[in-house]
Amino acid sequence: QSALTQPAAVSGAPGQSITISCTGTSSDVGSYNLVSWYRQHPGKAPNVIIYEDIKRPSGVSDRFSGSKSGNTASLTISGLQAEDEADYFCCSHTRSDTWVFGGGTKVTVL
Amino acid sequence: QVQLQQSGPGLVKPSQTLSLTCAISGDSVSSDRHAWNWIRQSPSRGLEWLGRTYYRSKWFYDYARSVKGRVAIIPDTSKNQFSLQLTSVTPEDTAVYYCSRGAVGWFDPWGQGSLVTVSS
Numbered sequence: 508q509s510a511l512t513q514p515a516a517v518s519g520a521p522g523q524s525i526t527i528s529c530t531g532t533s534s535d536v537g538s539y540n541l542v543s544w545y546r547q548h549p550g551k552a553p554n555v556i557i558y559e560d561i562k563r564p565s566g567v568s569d570r571f572s573g574s575k576s577g578n579t580a581s582l583t584i585s586g587l588q589a590e591d592e593a594d595y596f597c598c599s600h601t602r603s604d605t606w607v608f609g610g611g612t613k614v615t616v617l
Numbered sequence: 618q619v620q621l622q623q624s625g626p627g628l629v630k631p632s633q634t635l636s637l638t639c640a641i642s643g644d645s646v647s648s649d650r651h652a653w654n655w656i657r658q659s660p661s662r663g664l665e666w667l668g669r670t671y672y673r674s675k676w677f678y679d680y681a682r683s684v685k686g687r688v689a690i691i692p693d694t695s696k697n698q699f700s701l702q703l704t705s706v707t708p709e710d711t712a713v714y715y716c717s718r719g720a721v722g723w724f725d726p727w728g729q730g731s732l733v734t735v736s737s
Binding site: 510540541542543545552553554555558559562564596598600603604605606607608609610611 | 654663664665666679681682715721722723724725726727728729730
């Protein structure tokens with residue numbers, strides 16, 4: 508199972524919006540509404556910020572939103588803040604009943 | 618609030634078995650709503666799901682193809698924990714290992730992470 512494809516890095520100024528893409532195949536991203544997104548600060552474990560493509564866990568800022576079209580899922584962060592500087596990973600369930608992650612995107616707040 | 622506490626050695630010799638344990642508080646390893654997963658992270662392989670166990674009237678196990686045949690995830694209901702065993706390790710298995718609770722579509726929470734180095 509190949510990793511999902513994410514851009515290595517995305518940057519934006521404070522207050523701007525950025526979007527991170529996550530491309531898979533019809534055997535994973537395109538198969539189910541089971542894409543999740545995680546934020547990871549250096550030296551810490553990942554934390555879920557989006558699940559089931561578009562849902563936000565309680566306590567997660569509404570500045571984070573998820574979407575999906577075909578085999579590509581996207582995470583949008585609006586009103587970029589300094590605390591958003593971190594690594595972001597997507598994850599998808601697969602038809603083999605396993606899970607596959609993206610390679611990660613480093614977000615820099617300029 | 619669910620918490621996962623990992624334990625185990627940080628150094629394993631090549632060809633030996635890597636063993637880690639994840640103690641659960643605030644939930645049950647026998648939960649009929651959740652699965653219990655191991656995930657690892659390394660610079661070369663990124664985040665990699667290794668496998669899970671879950672209880673739905675009986676125990677089920679799913680493993681990643683990349684480690685199948687070398688991996689076992691073992692629930693321990695008496696201690697409310699689950700363990701990872703990875704046999705015949707090589708330096709490629711050097712990574713930070715995480716345990717995590719899985720619900721439909723997401724992993725939350727995660728353990729604190731355990732750096733395991735495979736070296737003689």
